[in-house]
Amino acid sequence: MISTSGLHIDQAPPLHIPFRFFATAPLFISAAGVAVLYWGSDLWLLPLAPQTVALTHLAVLGWISMIMIGAMYQMIPVLAALPMPWLGMAPWVHGGLAVGVTALVLEIGLGVHRWLLLVASVGLGLAIGLFAVQTGRALMTTTVKHPTVNAMRMAVVALIGVLVLGGVFLGEYAHGFLPMDRHMVLGIHLTWGLLGWVGTLIIGVSMQVLPMFYVMPLFPVAVGNGILAGLGMTLIALPMALWLTPDRHLWLWLAALPAGVAIGVYAWTMKKLFAARKRKIADVTYQFWLVGLGCGAIGLVIPILWPLNDADKWRFLFGVLYLWGGVSSIIFGMLYKIIPFLVWFHRFSRLAGLVENIPMMDDLIPERVARSHYIIHCATILMLATGINSKWPLAIFMAGVGIIVSGGILAYVIYKATSHQPPPAPEIPDFNSFFKDFKKP
16 A cells, blocks of 8 residues: 555656666666676775776766666656656756766776767766756746755755766866865765765655655654755765865864764654554565665764774775665665556556456565565675675675676566556546437437
8 A cells, every 4th residue: 555645646757757767777787796797806996996986986877876867757746746847858868877877987997988088978967967957947946845855956956066076077087187185076076976966865755755655654844854954064064174174073073963963863763653654564675775774874884984994995885885785775675666656657547446457566576576686685785795895706706796686686677567568448438428318409
């Protein structure tokens, strides 16, 4: 059972809009697994090694952002009660993102050809620029004041900042270094990207979709706005601290404190709401969420300890726990709810009560597939963490295989769900013609 109260599902875009992004993301997941197999322990040499930078962007842009952008095409009309403007731009956003990420990885990771940097710049600039124009128009004109809408606004602004700083880095890579503190700019880039774009959007969206999917009490609006205020304070204060006092750890910790408190309040509130949910069955999507929240919480503690222990392995462990253990687990859990819901809504909802034997949402994706994926995903997190600390070749190999398998399972899930086609709609009597028979000639 799914509660759709407060949602404007009549504003939903065509099914092919979000699913073109969803169907492409598994390719980048599998490509990330191939990269782990190809580079192996070389990935853990230096945080800014070319192959490490390439893998990071393959995961953040090709997998995570591909899903998040596709989901926003679906969520903004439904949550903000406004259709996404200029939907014809969506294929350009999708194509630009796919081509841009591919060109970026091929040049930075493999050094194929310097001109690919221009292709990456144009592709990513086109994709994110058009997407920001679309979402900005919708989010700035809506009258809905739910925290989720505010979180989307913050996330899009952060994404624009990430794009600008990423363009600076690409320009440096192609034409030489600028007279600036690159570690400071990198810190701002990571703050806006991982906390502002990825973290804020996931936290904001979960305030709306988790009560819907798990039939639990609504997320308190005042608490949600307070959480976003804490995140926003850190998104402003931490870059300022990095810019003005990059070597003063106390100021960095103070700047990060509002986000830490906000995330703590979010986790505590979600814990209470999960405990109060009406449907107590702990399905596999709920377990994905638990793993994601746990790994994300542990991962976010690690940057606090960097000033005390500058070992590179802690930076790698943060990336694994936050991106694969935290963010990816949550996205997998959401997709196992969102994919069948969207397919059922677009193809079968209008036939409910008119046609017999239409599938239920739970019938669109086999439970055993999601369960197997959960086990493989958890094992992959463990293998990645083990490979970082020990550089054990077998652990790194198994982690790469696990990532490839995750991409393949997600591709199969999308194929399986979309392969269900609706039966022909029944003919509905024309009541106007019926009443015409009673009219006098």
